[in-house]
Amino acid sequence: MLTPQELLWLLAAVARGDQVAFARLYTATRAKLYGVVLRILRRTDLADEVMQDTYLRIWRSAATFDPRVATPITWMVAIARNRALDLVRKKSESSTDDNPDALEVPAEQPDPLARRQMTEELKRLLACLSDLEEDRRRMVLLAYYNGWSRDQLAAKFDRPVNTIKTWLRRSLAQLRECLGDGD
């Protein structure tokens, strides 16, 4: 992965229509974005579709990227996640054989080996998450990493959807409190 500064530079070039920069940006970020969307979609064909949409969007919208609001990778991952979440919701709402249990993944923290590369902000977030009750922490991580909906979480934790909604709301408020306004 390139540094945030290098990614900024590339995004600026992409905003000017620089196709070589776009190829380089893709090379630098594709594996991270693919990792993110594949966890949510769990199907390579869907992940491939989302990757295409995401990078086309990045190509078109690079000029609207605002470095005051996000780092390049945060911005790009947000685009990818939103596409993946929209697609996975569409799929689950249109299919009846959706079984949340089948989507279970073993670990909520996908890559513990990366710990030494953690940013201060990530360490702080993890510290705040560890203050949550275990079920609620798992719920937040399953939602973020695997794209689980309230309904899927309700099935997984065997609670009514309204309870899940309340848990989520309280957990997120607690996180907000712990993290502060940040940045």
Next chain:
Amino acid sequence: MATDEDRDSLAAEYVLGTLDLETRADVEAQIATDPDLAQRVHRWERQLGELNGLVAPIEPPAATWDAIQARLAAGEASSEPRSGRSPTDRGAGIVDLTRQLNRWRSIARWGGALAAALIALAAARELRPDLLPQPLRPRTVIQVVEKPVEVPTPRPAEFVAVLQQAAASPGFLLTFDFDQRALIIRRLGAEPQTGKSYELWLVSDRLGAPRSLGVVGSDEFTIARPLQALEPAIINAATYAVSLEPSGGSPTGGPTGPILYSGRLVQATPGQGGRNP
């Protein structure tokens, strides 16, 4: 009236991803018109986005990039030349640009004014993967055909560069036809000079010395086909220059006379505001 907490909760759940499709669409619509909600969403994206640092990278299949390129070329956003090479290869050109500019500046010292201003049209939908660049060879055979041609009609697969001394005095117009692997040089303001020849050079850090693309004919149009052995990444990122040489071209293989005109190929800004259906 929603409280701040409601709004923040909505923003957080949107970013977390737990909302249903309809609510997600509602939030997205609101973000566009509600700066406060947008700011909350962005904060959560920053804060929760840290979790992505723990996601193990997974290489997507190579076909993904091909599909992105194909969709760009098909006009979904703008156009993109199909080089068929891996992005890594093509991307290497970016770093080279800086070095190449430095080199270019040093080359320019012996020459005339360097004024690079360019226009470029990029519409490469006809580019085909079977026109792959051959491996870069140590020596390139340059074949220059000098003949008058009809004024070329606009073709999709073209890149254009204007070589000029100043914005108001374009000397040559280069049209790159990647489809035909050809370079069409049109003489504009540059007057033929007796006993001298104009010679076109490609300057790329990846090639070392400036590469002659041939002597520009005295006719209005010259067609050169020197591009077969060059990678698109080099062609795209190179500086193009015209120097004034003894009649018939440089006797040394490198530029000896002053650089009169130069320019670089850049892509046109992609269609901003174009959106997916």
